[in-house]
Amino acid sequence: MFSIGRLHLITDSRPGREPLAVVEAALSVAGPELVVQVRVEDDVDDRTAYELAVAVAARCAAVGASCLVNDRLHLALAIGAAGGHVGARDLPVHAARRVLGPTAVLGATARDPETGAAAVAAGASYLGVGPCHATSTKNGLPTPIGPEGVRRVASAVPVPVIAIGGVTPDRIPALLAAGAYGVAVVGAVSSAADPARATADLLAALTAPPPPAPRDRGPFPGPTPREGSPVYRRGAGAAGW
Ligand SMILES: Cc1ncc(COP(=O)(O)OP(=O)(O)O)c(N)n1
Numbered sequence: 001m002f003s004i005g006r007l008h009l010i011t012d013s014r015p016g017r018e019p020l021a022v023v024e025a026a027l028s029v030a031g032p033e034l035v036v037q038v039r040v041e042d043d044v045d046d047r048t049a050y051e052l053a054v055a056v057a058a059r060c061a062a063v064g065a066s067c068l069v070n071d072r073l074h075l076a077l078a079i080g081a082a083g084g085h086v087g088a089r090d091l092p093v094h095a096a097r098r099v100l101g102p103t104a105v106l107g108a109t110a111r112d113p114e115t116g117a118a119a120v121a122a123g124a125s126y127l128g129v130g131p132c133h134a135t136s137t138k139n140g141l142p143t144p145i146g147p148e149g150v151r152r153v154a155s156a157v158p159v160p161v162i163a164i165g166g167v168t169p170d171r172i173p174a175l176l177a178a179g180a181y182g183v184a185v186v187g188a189v190s191s192a193a194d195p196a197r198a199t200a201d202l203l204a205a206l207t208a209p210p211p212p213a214p215r216d217r218g219p220f221p222g223p224t225p226r227e228g229s230p231v232y233r234r235g236a237g238a239a240g241w
């Protein structure tokens with residue numbers, strides 16, 4: 001059955017960064033719970049990207065973590081990654097599915113329900129949804145969609161939604177409450193003074209019990225969550241995610 005982690009670490013390969021050291025630190029804390037997405041800047045050549053991907057994949061394999069490759073699906077196949085992630089300017093989802101095969105993990109970017117539903121119909125196993133919040137990690141992104149935007153997409157698709165863009169531990173509860181299954185981060189780990197500690201903080205936020213439903217808060221009952229609402233969706237582990 002399809003299974004995917006809730007914390008996705010996307011590599012930061014901008015000049016001056018140390019993606020492999022960051023991945024090692026995160027894996028030392030998260031182990032098999034981590035999904036590492038190898039992402040390089042567009043001007044990085046394939047050989048350099050391949051060498052980073054091989055090194056990341058080896059470290060993931062050592063602890064049972066999953067490795068995905070962003071954009072460059074030939075690299076995903078070449079290194080035996082669990083799968084890849086594509087967005088609007090990459091291969092279309094149906095073509096990416098043909099490249100990766102029927103059982104690979106295939107992520108697709110969506111910021112609205114229509115795009116998300118189309119991506120799922122075309123073969124996406126999960127959706128990366130955002131940017132949720134402002135970020136300086138990637139230029140040219142559209143206006144952040146916030147937790148409400150996540151809610152709109154998550155309520156329209158039957159696959160895990162991974163919230164991305166400006167994600168920090170304190171923002172995770174609202175994203176989960178909106179129906180996100182997990183989060184993808186670059187800066188929250190890669191720009192942290194202590195990437196291992198930052199990883200632990202993100203994991204703690206992802207696994208913290210949700211706040212009590214309104215009806216449990218006191219003598220004045222609030223609205224009961226509807227079945228199928230994000231409050232229920234947090235139990236999606238039962239569906240095999
Ligand atoms: C989990 C996740 N979600 C979204 C993205 C963004 O993909 P894309 O829109 O193709 O942009 P680039 O990352 O390729 O610049 C992602 N990588 N991962």
Ligand SMILES: Cc1ncsc1CCOP(=O)(O)O
Nearest residue numbers: 131135137165166185186187
């Ligand atoms: C690649 C990408 N796509 C949407 S936001 C983003 C970057 C997210 O980086 P950060 O976690 O540092 O905001």
Ligand SMILES: [Mg+2]
Nearest residue numbers: 071086087090
């Ligand atoms: Mg892309």
